[in-house]
Amino acid sequence: MAGQIQLSEIEAEMWKHIFFATHLPILITTLDECVLQLNDSARDLLGFDGEITDHKLDKLLARLNPSLRQMIRIQKVLAPAPYNEHLLIYLHDTRENYYAERLLTFYATTLKSLDRNFDLTACCNSVITAAAEVAIENMADWCRIDLREDLGVGPGTVAHKHTALVPFLKELQDIGFENPDDVLSPLKVLRSGASVFHEDILPEMFRMLSISPRTFALFTKVGLRSYICMPIKQNGDTIGCVTLARAPGSANFDAVDAMMAEEFANKLAVNIERALLYKNLAEMKNAAEAANRAKTNFIANVSHEIRTPLGAIVGFSDLLTNSTSTVSERQDWAAKVRTNSTYLLRIIDDILDISKVEAGKVELEISEVDLRELLRELTLFADSRTASKDVHFEVVIETAMPRFIKSDATRLSQILSNLIGNAIKFTSSGFVRLSVSKSETHQSLSFEITDSGIGISPAQAGILFQPFTQADASHTRQFGGTGLGLALSRTLARRLGGDLVLMDSELGKGSSFLVTVDCICPENGPMFTNLSEQDNEHKIKIMDVTSLDFATALQGREILLVEDSSDIQALLQRFLEGAGAKISIANNGEDGVRAARLKSYDVILMDVQMPIKDGCQATMELRSEGYSNLIVALTANAMKEERDRCLAAGFDAHLSKPIRRHDLIQRLMGFLGQFEKRQGEITPSV
Missing domain, CATH: 3.30.450.40 (GAF domain)
Incomplete structure (x- = not known):
């Protein structure tokens, strides 16, 4: 806003008071835009705190947004002062808007x-x-x-x-x-x-x-x-x-x-x-x-x-x-x-x-393992697989190896037999080699499986260890397999403290896998450098199933078979009677409890899943009545959880179906021997 003014001295004093007291930003300029005075509000708005020495209006207004400066000029032109030589300019702060x-x-x-x-x-x-x-x-x-x-x-x-x-x-x-x-x-x-x-x-x-x-x-x-x-x-x-x-x-x-x-x-x-x-x-x-x-x-x-x-x-x-x-x-x-x-x-x-x-839920069972015997069994396994092929299998023991180690024999054998079986399966002619070595600290073993088979491409190697996956579907059709072996073997190797890796492979020339596992090796224990029977003084005495006299192995034993399947009844009855045992049969848990109350048996073979009353219920009932003889669980469930559940219910031992005749008789002999030994160690209280 601009207007021309002419002031008397009194008016000037009044204007001066108003000029400096108002909160509105006001300044006075000459007609040629030379600033004469600014009030405090104008100084704050323009950011000017110095003395006024011939400052042009444009210089001061340049501190503001250009659009604001242009707006003031337009107002001045529209409202000229016809009489006075000064301009009173009011600045409106539009920055907030x-x-x-x-x-x-x-x-x-x-x-x-x-x-x-x-x-x-x-x-x-x-x-x-x-x-x-x-x-x-x-x-x-x-x-x-x-x-x-x-x-x-x-x-x-x-x-x-x-x-x-x-x-x-x-x-x-x-x-x-x-x-x-x-x-x-x-x-x-x-x-x-x-x-x-x-x-x-x-x-x-x-x-x-x-x-x-x-x-x-x-x-x-x-x-x-x-x-x-x-x-x-x-x-x-x-x-x-x-x-x-x-x-x-x-x-x-x-x-x-x-x-x-x-x-x-x-x-x-x-x-x-x-x-x-x-x-x-x-x-x-x-x-x-x-x-x-x-x-x-x-x-x-x-x-x-x-x-x-x-x-x-x-x-x-x-x-x-x-x-x-x-x-x-x-x-x-x-x-x-x-x-x-x-x-x-x-x-x-x-x-x-x-x-x-x-x-x-993979559980390990660490125990003493006869490493030489394990390698011999793997050799027999490999020889049976290569019998119909032009493939030579060999075991190379690079340094003297400890005869006995602490590991999980079942899992270690599972890993190695899987890899050896794969190597033989994918090798039509040539060789499969198992090289065995130990670390300097005797705390880990290495097994390298090398073959001259079909090999693996880099793309196939990328999915090699994925479960439910095989490197090449055409190989599945040609050679068979579920695609679980390598994934399972790697997981088991890692659970044993090591790993399973593909060391090298070339299409048409073969592959090399390396398995490492942690183990405990005695420092001063017996060593071996080959798989022959040279160190007889340290040879483990293992019961050979084929050497048992099965006609008399269970001679005179009274066995109660509690099983709901008539086919399994007939099969196990034939197995056990062929070993000299006397068999009684019950069709469910309730009949089994009733039979055990009437007669004392050397062993009760009890199926777990049965109608009317299952094996766990029957066993708990017998134990609650003071029945102390041997009771062995028979189950088609091979999981560890099932075994633990059976033992918690009062079973003395656990057998998984299916079971071979030799294994059944050998295991029963072992159970009976252990049970009778424990019973003999119990001295009657005086």
Whole structure:
């Protein structure tokens, strides 16, 4: 507002009082815009605290926004003073409205642009690239976005209004700062999580930085006069930072720009989080689909692997009933039934084992292991597999090995027989070699299995140890297998304190696997260098099943068989009576309890799952009545949890179905011997 005034002395004094007392920003100028006086409110608005010495109005108003200065001039022209030679100018502070308008524009355009450029299917790199482009379009001359390395989404991105300068900006990002705590270093913000704002960067600030001449030249090239670096945070954790800069010639950043930069970083953090979430969901979806495909293939493989031996078992069982067959033919068919039954049992065991692995319930039973005997058994196993092939198997003992170690014999044998079986399966001719060595500390053993078979490609090696997966589906069709062996073997090796790795492989030339396991080896125990029987004084006395006289092994023993399956009843009765035992049969747990009350048996063989009353219920009832004789559980469940449940119910021992005749009789003899020894050690109280 402007108007001409002519004042008397009294009026002048009054105007002077009003002029300095009012809270409105007022100034007085000559007609040629030379400022004569400002009140305190005008000084605060213009940021002027010096003496008035010929300051032009334009110079003072330049401290404000150009649009405000232009508005005052227009008002002066529209309201000229026709008589006086002074102008009274009232300044209206429109900055609050101006800032509000800037913020509204920012929210309506810039942040909306971030949403517009966000695509759920976009990767994180494309999100930050789009954000940098939005920044240089609306907020800055150039932009740099850095993300933490552990996010795994790349090094970040840069953008410049002048695309020709982008390579220099990229080089500046790659070079970095010698001192990560320099005031212009994004690493300072990444590490501290605090923003950095420099409204006006003067040349002397660069002299304070620990930067190379090349870095200084790059800053000069891309242009830097005003600088904001804001942290990008998720849940209070700094995951990156966004740097905004304006070059000389552009308006410096102000407090509103800093506020908008913070909102920009917050919005970018949300978009990054959404992109990472979508990425994780996509990866989980792909992994789930791959797992479903793998399990579908696995089920198909298992179906084939189970049906193949079942077909042989059913077919040769039918042939065994053929009265026109010869004795030698029937013996051959019976052997084939036995071989296929054993193979089928191994498949089921693998499936149960991998189920335990996935549930994290693999249990180890550490005991003394005769390493030489274990290697001899593996040799017999390998020889049976190579009998019909042009493949030579050998065991190489590289150094003197301890005869006895502390480990899990079952799991160690399972790992090695699996690898040896695979090597033989995929080797049509040539060799399979098992090399054995120990560490210098005697605390670990190494087993290297090398073959001259078909080999493995690098692509196949990448999925070799995944459960339910085989390296090549065509090999599954050609050679068979469930795809569980290697995954299970690696898990077991790691549970034994070691690992299983593919050392080397070449298509058409063979493969080499290395198994390591931790063990306890006695320092002064017997050693061996080959598998022959040279150290007889240390030979373990092992009961040979084939040497037992099965006709009298259980002579005179009274055995109660509690089993609901008539087929299993007939089979076990034949096994046990063939060893000289006297058998009584009960069809369920209730009948078994009743029979045990009427007669004392040397041993009760009790099935666990039966109608009316199961084995655990029957055993607990007998124990509660004081029954103290031997009770052995029979169960088709081979899990450790089932064994523990049986022992907790009062069983003395546990046998898993199916069980071979030799194993059944040998185990029963062992159980009876241990039980009678314990009974003999119990002295009657006086």
